[in-house]
Amino acid sequence: MKTVIIACGSGIATSTMISMRVEEILNQNQIPHEIIQCSINEIDSYEDRGDVIVSSTQLQGEYSIPTVMGIGFISGIGAEEAERQLVEILKK
Amino acid sequence: MAVTISKLMENGRAYFCRWHSQEDLFDSLAEDLLAEGYVKDTFKQALKEREAKYPTGIVCNKYNIALPHVDSEHVQKDALIVAVLDEPIGFHRMDKLEEIIEVQVVFMLLIEGVSNHIQAIANLTSLWLDDGFMDELLKATDKERIVELVKKHEKRTIA
Numbered sequence: 001m002k003t004v005i006i007a008c009g010s011g012i013a014t015s016t017m018i019s020m021r022v023e024e025i026l027n028q029n030q031i032p033h034e035i036i037q038c039s040i041n042e043i044d045s046y047e048d049r050g051d052v053i054v055s056s057t058q059l060q061g062e063y064s065i066p067t068v069m070g071i072g073f074i075s076g077i078g079a080e081e082a083e084r085q086l087v088e089i090l091k092k
Numbered sequence: 093m094a095v096t097i098s099k100l101m102e103n104g105r106a107y108f109c110r111w112h113s114q115e116d117l118f119d120s121l122a123e124d125l126l127a128e129g130y131v132k133d134t135f136k137q138a139l140k141e142r143e144a145k146y147p148t149g150i151v152c153n154k155y156n157i158a159l160p161h162v163d164s165e166h167v168q169k170d171a172l173i174v175a176v177l178d179e180p181i182g183f184h185r186m187d188k189l190e191e192i193i194e195v196q197v198v199f200m201l202l203i204e205g206v207s208n209h210i211q212a213i214a215n216l217t218s219l220w221l222d223d224g225f226m227d228e229l230l231k232a233t234d235k236e237r238i239v240e241l242v243k244k245h246e247k248r249t250i251a
Contacts, residue, residue, distance in 0.1 A: 009146030012206055013161050013213060014186070020214035040146070057146055058189050071187040075150045076221045 002026075002033045002090045005050040006070070007059075011039035014056035014074060021073040022054060025083050031090050052089045054082075094211045097172060097219065098242040100201070104171035105130070106235035110178040114143070117181060117198070118160070121173070130169045130202055138162040149183030152220050155196040155230065158183040164204050172216075173200040174238055176230060197229065218249050 004022060008015035015037045026033045036046050040060075043053060047063055054070040066089045072078035105128065111117040122136035139162050148159040180194035201216065203209050219225055225245045232238050 009142065010161070010163060012163075012203075013201065014148075014159065016210055016213040017217045021217075057186050069187055071150065074217050075152045076217075077151060077153065 002031055002051045003036060003049050004033055004086075004090075005036045005038065005043060005046050005053045006055070007038050007040050007043050007053060008056040009040060011037055011042060018054055018056055018070040018073045021079075022070070022086065025086060026090070029087050029091075031087070033090070052086065054086065095170065095209055096246060097212050097215055098239060098246055100170060100172035100212060101174070101235075101239050101242045103169065104173050104202075104235070106232070106238050107173075107175040108178070108233060109175070111181055114181055114183060115140075117175065117177075118143070121175065121200070125173065125202075130167070130171055130173075132166050132168060135162060135166040138166045143183075147184030147186055147189055149185045149193045149195055150187075150220075151185065151193055152226075154223050155220070155226050156180070156183075156193045157220050158195045158198045159186075160198065160200055161202075164206060167202045167204045169202060170204050170209065171202045173202060174198070174229075175200070176232065197226070215249075219245060222249070 006015045006019050019035055019037055038046060050065050052065060053063055053067045056070055059067055068082055068085045070082055072082040118139055122139060125131045139160055142162055143160050150157050175198040177196055180196050182192040183195045185191045185193055222245055225241055228241050
């Protein structure tokens, strides 16, 4: 089971947009998972449980797990690359 | 029952105008939305603070957009607010904070209660991924037309 942390400024708006897409991708790739949706400020408290962080905004902090810029899931630009990165990290 | 984007647009407002800056845009939208009962008087300040901390400019395929928003505590009514800008204005990029992009359309989602809006929030992205919708949106001159365009878009995308 993989845990994906999806974060945005509020933990509500853009992270919800990204979550739907991530859910589809992980299902298509048959990766069992749980999604934790949170605000950027809350990442620290979930980091230990997570396998990857997907964010809609540029992350300022340093994290102990890999991060993926998820803006492509919102803008359409760079979505394939973000998808590839995400799947690669989770298939390890 | 889940709320659709077209319903949120019907409940919302559309602006077609020329603003000189983001400050100018936020001031005039916030004042109008307050007068129309969409938001609380804390909205304007919250909007500016949020945008400064977490900018919302997004580079898209044809037209750059921005998604300024605030927490639900500052909102009175669920609605989608769209501003089509006669002249693009600068927003910092969500994914590259230092960079400023010229934005042509602002989508502002006002959500008072999140739970029954999850699907609508997620579906919103499909609007600007639809070049045909965006082309027509930039030509629109009233809210009714935008509602019509959103409905057409929903018919195309929701099987």
